Amino acid sequence: MTAQIIGTYFVCLSLIIGSGFVLVGAIGLLKFNDPMTRLHAPTKVGTVGIGMLLVASIIHSFDIGEPSTHEVLIMAFLFVTAPISANFIAKVNIHRRACETPPEPQRDDTWSTLSVPQGQDEA
Amino acid sequence: MTLALQFLNVALAITFVALAIGQIMAMVRLVLGPTSGDRVLALDTMVINALGLVIVLGIHQGVQIYFEVALLIAMLGFVSTVAMARFILRGDIIE
Numbered sequence: 001m002t003a004q005i006i007g008t009y010f011v012c013l014s015l016i017i018g019s020g021f022v023l024v025g026a027i028g029l030l031k032f033n034d035p036m037t038r039l040h041a042p043t044k045v046g047t048v049g050i051g052m053l054l055v056a057s058i059i060h061s062f063d064i065g066e067p068s069t070h071e072v073l074i075m076a077f078l079f080v081t082a083p084i085s086a087n088f089i090a091k092v093n094i095h096r097r098a099c100e101t102p103p104e105p106q107r108d109d110t111w112s113t114l115s116v117p118q119g120q121d122e123a
Numbered sequence: 124m125t126l127a128l129q130f131l132n133v134a135l136a137i138t139f140v141a142l143a144i145g146q147i148m149a150m151v152r153l154v155l156g157p158t159s160g161d162r163v164l165a166l167d168t169m170v171i172n173a174l175g176l177v178i179v180l181g182i183h184q185g186v187q188i189y190f191e192v193a194l195l196i197a198m199l200g201f202v203s204t205v206a207m208a209r210f211i212l213r214g215d216i217i218e
Contacts, residue, residue, distance in 0.1 A: 008127035011182070012134035019141035022175060026145035029168055035158050042168040045145065050171060053138070053178045060182050068187060071178075074194055078171075081201040085167055088208035089160050095212050098158040113212060 007063040011056045018052030025049060035098045039089055046082045051075055138179050146172045163207045170200030 021044050028041025054071040061068045093099045095113045105111065146169060153165035174196045181189030206216050 005127045008131050012127075012130045015134040015138045015179070015182075018175070019138040022145045022172065023141045025168070026148040026172075029152050029165065030148045035160050038152075038161060039164060042149075042164060042171070045168060045175075046171050050175050050178070053175050057178055057182050060185075061187070064185050066187060068190075070190055071193075074174075074178075074190075074197055077194070077197050077201075081197075085201060085204040085208070088205055088212075089164050089167070092160040092163060092208050092211050093158065096158060096160060098160055 004063055007059050011060045011063065014052045014056035014059065018049050018056065021045065021049035021052065035093045036090065039086060039093070043082055043086060046078055050078060135179060135183050139176070142172050142176050142179065146176075159211050160208075163204060163211070166207070167200065167204045170196065170203070174200070 025042045025045035028044075029038055032038045032041060054075050057071050058069055061071075091113050094101065094111065101114070102111065109115065149165045149168040149172065153162055153169070156162060174193050177189050177193045177196060181187070181193070210216050
């Protein structure tokens with residue numbers, strides 16, 4: 001049992017875990033019945049699913065004798081951008097009134113994405 | 124070593140199939156809708172699945188060049204998701 005064989009088995013394990021999370025996210029995206037509920041399922045694909053595939057890629061690069069860890073860049077980029085895009089899609093859902101409107105804020109008149117500027121009709 | 128390589132081939136095949144099924148499911152959600160937020164979310168998921176396919180293809184061929192492709196797809200996917208959401212929110216991308 002050399003280190004190379006153990007590394008290959010770890011690559012297999014990471015690939016299987018990643019593909020499982022990708023499938024779970026896709027099923028959630030398809031089967032949930034509310035836009036805000038559907039929003040939460042594909043975040044697993046972006047973080048854990050692709051993260052495990054990138055871990056497999058790193059271990060494989062050490063395995064075949066060309067070590068490189070620059071896949072961590074993609075992982076960091078995905079971890080930073082996933083909440084931002086999810087926040088934007090949630091704002092779209094609130095704006096289009098596709099979900100239950102959140103309760104009125106305590107100090108302002110209304111949520112900023114729902115407010116209509118002075119002298120403009122609501123689109 | 125041959126047993127480990129056989130396991131690796133099986134795991135790569137399973138991952139390819141899982142990513143393809145995920146891509147098809149996201150495409151079904153893209154067609155069904157019903158709201159525009161769902162369509163943006165489905166397109167975002169499809170970009171991320173394509174990113175995974177490129178990474179697994181890189182493992183399959185043992186080539187390092189796919190790293191740049193994956194990084195570019197990740198950046199373009201994020202920018203296009205934000206642009207689409209902003210267009211729905213404001214009717215304009217750069218005001």
